[in-house]
Amino acid sequence: MRWILTAAKTVLLAAIAFAVAAVVGATGLQESYTLALPVSVVLCPMLLGFIGGRWLQLGPIATLVGIDFLPIVMALDARFHLGEPVGFGWLALSVVFAWLGWRLGRRPKKLKSEDL
Secondary structure, X not given: OHHHHHHHHHHHHHHHHHHHHHHHHHOOHXXXXXXXXXHHHHHHHHHHHHHHHHOOOOOHHXXXXXXXXXXXXXXXXXXXXXXXXXXXXXXXXXXXXXXXXXXXXXXXOOOOHHHO
């Protein structure tokens, strides 16, 4: 039964990733290569990795699947033309930043003096 919850959270993360891609696509940011690259390769994967690690409590594999590799999201992206297909190098680099965001999300919260 736990795998159903993990699958649901992974699909939720994929839906959030699709929404973020739609918002970024609506801004016209993709017109500028120098702005689109840092946002789509660094900022968005790091943010989504943080969300997957901190709030959804997903593991690293489920987080990366939800962000980059869920076939439904890839098909929707192709259907709505949210972005041009990226090269393997950029995808691999975005996975590194997604993992870094996940790792930052999984860091233990610092204890405050009143928590002790």
